[in-house]
Amino acid sequence: MDRLYANTLNEMEKLWKRRRTKGFLLLTLLVPIISAILLAFLQNHTGVFGGLGSNLPMLMLSLFTFALLPLFLFMTAVDSFSGEVAARTLKLVLVRPISRTKVFASKVLAIAVYLAVHLGVLWIASAVSGWMVPGGEMAGGVLDSVKAYAASFVPMMAIGLIVVFIAQCFSSTTGAMATAIFIYAAAKLFPFVFPQFAVWSVFSYTNWYVLWVGNGMSMNTLLNTSVLLLSYCIIVYTAGWLLFDRKQL
Amino acid sequence: MSILEVKEVTKLYKNGRGVRNVSFDISKGDIFGLIGPNGAGKTTLLKLIMGLIRPDQGSIRIFGHCVSERFEQAMEIVGCIIETADAYDYMSAYDNLKLSARFYPDLPKTRIDQSLEQVGLAPYKRERVGGFSLGMKQRLALASALLSNPQLVILDEPTNGLDMEGMVDVRNTIQQLALEQGITFLISSHLIHDLSMIANRIGIMHNGSLIRLGKVNEWLTEEMTLEQYVISQIQALKEEEDYGSFIRQYAE
Numbered sequence: 001m002d003r004l005y006a007n008t009l010n011e012m013e014k015l016w017k018r019r020r021t022k023g024f025l026l027l028t029l030l031v032p033i034i035s036a037i038l039l040a041f042l043q044n045h046t047g048v049f050g051g052l053g054s055n056l057p058m059l060m061l062s063l064f065t066f067a068l069l070p071l072f073l074f075m076t077a078v079d080s081f082s083g084e085v086a087a088r089t090l091k092l093v094l095v096r097p098i099s100r101t102k103v104f105a106s107k108v109l110a111i112a113v114y115l116a117v118h119l120g121v122l123w124i125a126s127a128v129s130g131w132m133v134p135g136g137e138m139a140g141g142v143l144d145s146v147k148a149y150a151a152s153f154v155p156m157m158a159i160g161l162i163v164v165f166i167a168q169c170f171s172s173t174t175g176a177m178a179t180a181i182f183i184y185a186a187a188k189l190f191p192f193v194f195p196q197f198a199v200w201s202v203f204s205y206t207n208w209y210v211l212w213v214g215n216g217m218s219m220n221t222l223l224n225t226s227v228l229l230l231s232y233c234i235i236v237y238t239a240g241w242l243l244f245d246r247k248q249l
Numbered sequence: 250m251s252i253l254e255v256k257e258v259t260k261l262y263k264n265g266r267g268v269r270n271v272s273f274d275i276s277k278g279d280i281f282g283l284i285g286p287n288g289a290g291k292t293t294l295l296k297l298i299m300g301l302i303r304p305d306q307g308s309i310r311i312f313g314h315c316v317s318e319r320f321e322q323a324m325e326i327v328g329c330i331i332e333t334a335d336a337y338d339y340m341s342a343y344d345n346l347k348l349s350a351r352f353y354p355d356l357p358k359t360r361i362d363q364s365l366e367q368v369g370l371a372p373y374k375r376e377r378v379g380g381f382s383l384g385m386k387q388r389l390a391l392a393s394a395l396l397s398n399p400q401l402v403i404l405d406e407p408t409n410g411l412d413m414e415g416m417v418d419v420r421n422t423i424q425q426l427a428l429e430q431g432i433t434f435l436i437s438s439h440l441i442h443d444l445s446m447i448a449n450r451i452g453i454m455h456n457g458s459l460i461r462l463g464k465v466n467e468w469l470t471e472e473m474t475l476e477q478y479v480i481s482q483i484q485a486l487k488e489e490e491d492y493g494s495f496i497r498q499y500a501e
Contacts, residue, residue: 002354003321003352006351006352006354007352009351010348010351013348014337014340017339017340018339087335088332088335089337091301091331091332091335092335092336092348092349092393094299094300094301095300095329096324096349097320097322097325097352098321098352099320246303248301248303249296249301
């Protein structure tokens, strides 16, 4: 347990020390602020988009969970696995007194923390920026937006774990990244051709948070989709761990 | 007492290279040198010992713990440099060692500075490793290998990229640690002269097999250096192989 904790700290520190991580966090912070400024400007000068300030957290969540967060997760997961194989730094951890099971778990935990931090920063930045827009009070919306952000964690993590699995098959970041983006784009487009596929595809649940907003959705549906997403997480985590455990360096 | 036991270990890659049926053990305080030409299987053997690859057959025990079954216990007091001296380029030398130090909660906080001092990197400890020369990276890797006060240190080409002064420093550090603290070393190198100055036992590898194993002082005579001995042994083996294949061809 101590070593799992130690390596999780190590992985988080490695993530933090990368310039890219700080750049992505800055982007997560700036996009809602810039959007709020634009909204305020349009409201004042054209009179349209009134009341969107209170919806800013949900608008931002929609934008980030569709494209930006998956992209950040792809890069982080690929860097953490294929990137370390390519840079020959993975062996630095593997020769220490820590089992591969714990190394894998700690890398995934660091990615989970990274995702949670992004969602947290995005919520704070968009909520505060939303308040600044005239008529953007979040009356009644705070609880819903918190629920939505918390719910988004699950499908995003499932997608992150799929990329972790993909990264085990590549020893170069370019190959892993290209494959992850291709699979994500294909999975997003596939339901347009075969709509029945959407129910089973984890990539169709990036806007899963919508189900958690308000009181319209039955507990049964929420439970079913939760179990589906958790099953995806367990399956891809196990598959990724198996490949990682057998990796020959 | 055997610190490291390698028993009938085989690992063959698809191209037919690897190591075949290698067995040896290392006792406490030994400086064991692994010598052989490029492609002899030295690095593969060290990777097998460190659990980076798994053997097809055989077993490896460190301090009595099987590497494939009780990895954490086996690696508890082992330090190593394998293949190349790699580090996280985007971090400082100090931060690189801090990552390693987290695995050893009993290590005093001053140990990182001591290790950097020991290899002469103290003045550069806040600099990013990306700007280091190959020799500085090699020194950092050595500091990382020695950080946890290990009882067994495994070094793959530890003098790679070092200048003459650096090579002598590394040699002296190894001898000093073996003598004063009883630390056991397994060192792979193609620099036979270097190894002959510090190793007390030598294993010669050729084509994935350990062809000779023994004490340095038993092999050497006044007329023959270790380098000459190693070359003569490999030459003799090649002649045996050529003779064997000639006989086989003739029989067919």
